[in-house]
Amino acid sequence: MGSAKPSLFGILGYPLSTTWSPAIHEAGFSACGLDHRYLPLPVPPTRLKRSLEAFALLGVKGFNVTVPHKEAIVPLLTSASPLVRTLGAANTVLARPRGWHGENTDVAGFVTSLWRHEKALTGKPAVVLGSGGAARAVVYALLRHLEMSAVLVVSRKVSKARELARWAGSLVPGTAVAGAALSDTRSWRGAFREAVLVVQATPVGMGGSGRIVPPSFKFSKRQVACDLVYGARTDFLVRAKRDGARAKDGSGMLLAQAALAFELFTGKSYPWQAVQQELKRRGA
Ligand code: NAP
Numbered sequence: 001m002g003s004a005k006p007s008l009f010g011i012l013g014y015p016l017s018t019t020w021s022p023a024i025h026e027a028g029f030s031a032c033g034l035d036h037r038y039l040p041l042p043v044p045p046t047r048l049k050r051s052l053e054a055f056a057l058l059g060v061k062g063f064n065v066t067v068p069h070k071e072a073i074v075p076l077l078t079s080a081s082p083l084v085r086t087l088g089a090a091n092t093v094l095a096r097p098r099g100w101h102g103e104n105t106d107v108a109g110f111v112t113s114l115w116r117h118e119k120a121l122t123g124k125p126a127v128v129l130g131s132g133g134a135a136r137a138v139v140y141a142l143l144r145h146l147e148m149s150a151v152l153v154v155s156r157k158v159s160k161a162r163e164l165a166r167w168a169g170s171l172v173p174g175t176a177v178a179g180a181a182l183s184d185t186r187s188w189r190g191a192f193r194e195a196v197l198v199v200q201a202t203p204v205g206m207g208g209s210g211r212i213v214p215p216s217f218k219f220s221k222r223q224v225a226c227d228l229v230y231g232a233r234t235d236f237l238v239r240a241k242r243d244g245a246r247a248k249d250g251s252g253m254l255l256a257q258a259a260l261a262f263e264l265f266t267g268k269s270y271p272w273q274a275v276q277q278e279l280k281r282r283g284a
Contacts, residue, residue, distance in 0.1 A: 150191075
């Protein structure tokens, strides 16, 4: 039995069909001897505002935020960290006496997941597929933390890719950031070939099906290919591995951002070793 009062946490998203967050956080609570609970909180976009009122009434102490609410939740918060204000996206929300406070641990989680490759990436070009909340956090990390030389954002809607590129260009003036349309393969084939890092930041491949990189494109041995989707054998990862690139799924980022959120929720470091031992004890 833990000493802290049992509290309620969760993950807010929709439809939340695959989420590892409850397992990660509950294993952490248990290893720290805390009686907290962490639940899936599936809420459709039309109910987002009312759900915050309901969470406050229920005494929810904090929650993570995933697709599709990371950006939509920001105007509903009472306060937010400077990073949340810059990105316009929050993935961690804490109950404060005055109301809900937003934080973003995605940027640090993404950077942590690439720690082995940091040196190889600095000063080199990257391609990011997608222009949603995760792509925004990734582009911010590439420019501000990994100091990459150029980023091409490739998205279904070229207007969204260009809007993200304009915003990113203003973060680090002088960096080459541009947008391209996913369907106009000629406009990004060259950048894909030159990139040392390709990040897949769309939900494509989540259910194990779907393809985003055109069949005629080849990854290369000098590339790190990073799919933010986790727990699925995506076409992106299968082909990246087959072509000899260093392929990484989204589980490293997921764990790193969750560990930082855990610290914000509990004031304790995420108990990695204890969790691993517990999983081993359970035969996982
Ligand atoms: P989001 O804000 O909804 O953005 C999704 C992006 O993907 C948009 O650019 C969207 O384009 C694009 N997209 C959606 N379906 C597509 C399709 N069939 N073909 C091409 N593009 C498509 O979502 P998000 O928060 O950025 O999350 C994106 C993915 O990253 C999700 O799978 C999420 O689970 C994953 N993620 C993982 C982690 C982790 O820790 N591993 C962290 C954050 C996010 P339109 O604008 O044209 O719709």
